[in-house]
Amino acid sequence: MTQAFDIVIVGAGMVGAALATGLGREGLSVAVIDRAAAPAYHPESAPDIRVSALSVGSERYLDSLGAWARILAMRATPYRRLAVWDEAAHPLTRLVPRRLTEVTFDARDLSAPHLGYIVENAITQQALWQTAEAEPGVSILAGSGVADVTQDHDQATIRLDDGQTLKARLVIGADGAQSRIRDLAGIGVNRDQYGQQAMVVSVRYRGAVEDITWQGFYPSGPRAFLPLHSAGGAFPGESWASLVWYDAPEQLARLKSLDNEALMAEIQRAFPADLPMLTHIDARASFPIARQHAKHYCSGRVVLAGDAAHTINPLAGQGVNLGFQDARCLQTMIREASRAGGDPADSRWLARYEQERRPANRRMMLTMDLFYHLFSNRIPPVHLLRNLGLGTARALPFARNRVARYAMGIDDQLPAVLKQLAERLPGLGQL
Ligand SMILES: Cc1cc2nc3c(=O)[nH]c(=O)nc-3n(C[C@H](O)[C@H](O)[C@H](O)COP(=O)(O)OP(=O)(O)OC[C@H]3O[C@@H](n4cnc5c(N)ncnc54)[C@H](O)[C@@H]3O)c2cc1C
Structure with missing residues (x-):
């Protein structure tokens, strides 16, 4: 039928x-x-290997659909701070201490209760x-x-x-x-594969649930920490987190083939010192990353x-x-x-949908490419520039807050200077 x-x-x-x-x-x-x-979903289960940082804009939308309260009734972890910094080792950066290259966004500076939530997909x-x-x-x-x-x-x-x-x-x-x-x-589709892939690892660490998500940028790719919920009565004093390690496909293939003990040692050696003490690796998976636009x-x-x-x-x-x-x-x-x-x-209304969404999606795509090209290289001038850039962003709370509000989905306009930089990246004309 x-x-x-x-x-x-x-x-x-x-x-x-x-x-x-x-x-x-x-x-x-x-x-x-x-x-x-x-x-x-089971309340005692280990987290799903796929998690997403949901912006305040997404939270509002999900709330309007009646889904947000259901998510909170299961599991979701708010983050109130977000930090990014450059971890590349180069003689020039020794002159610039990390706290000058670190940008921290704090919900308090934006008079917001949180910057977003990490939620299992x-x-x-x-x-x-x-x-x-x-x-x-x-x-x-x-x-x-x-x-x-x-x-x-x-x-x-x-x-x-x-x-x-x-x-x-x-x-x-x-x-x-x-x-x-x-x-x-x-x-x-127009498609471009990046030279990096992403490996996601679900871990438990010793300590209370963190309210910060951070990302250190290495020339081979970023390494990020996303806090999740408490590990509960079965593991007192421990919490869950999701780690993301971006790197060349061969390097990630090698890491994925290691047993948990060896992988744990690699993570502790390679991740920034801010990583809490890990106690257990639960799962790992890797994802190809590509920029693709229909x-x-x-x-x-x-x-x-x-x-x-x-x-x-x-x-x-x-x-x-x-x-x-x-x-x-x-x-x-x-x-x-x-x-x-x-x-x-009706084709007129579907065309309006594309007219509205294509430029907005393209803008975010270009912004991600800007980050990717600025950080995934070892060229000294770019290296110094980005450090000064991060330092400048830190010193200019207004610009910093504009970027944060865009990333949080509160503003839908990217600051003009970033928009111009992104438009100048090579090979993006066909997007
Ligand atoms: C490592 C990594 C980290 C990420 N982190 C974030 C983050 O922090 N924040 C964020 O916003 N985004 C993040 N993303 C992106 C996010 O995961 C995706 O944008 C999101 O999953 C897309 O949702 P979707 O519903 O469009 O597609 P999908 O999640 O891919 O869902 C597609 C659905 O269609 C079904 N399906 C597929 N083919 C068929 C078929 N032929 N017939 C019937 N059903 C079909 C599938 O079973 C699936 O349920 C991340 C992505 C990666 C790889």
């Missing part, structure tokens, strides 16, 4: 599940499909599945992928791997970086959102924050299209 919906969302990750909730609330009939099973996803399921117009179909999508003048037909067929006026591809929907709609966000009755439309270097933790901004914008455009003429795939 063929079921008909206003909208079919392919991918019930964080972005797809947020869209399902929002569109369900608009009174639309929505099916959201994911090839994976429903996410699971599975928890955000689970909360959003719950809010989507609570909407009478939303059906979640888990455990089957999409085999094919065809479109005609009035509707799209979606065939699932298990043989089911669905009809919809609009198909949203929220199926991640390797989006099948993007391919099926014939939408190409050539179009929509084609006929198909539109893309989140990682299906764009992926960025995760070094400042912005990917899903951008995805939530896409979701919020797309929901508005679909509401307006439905009100105006009844067709949620």
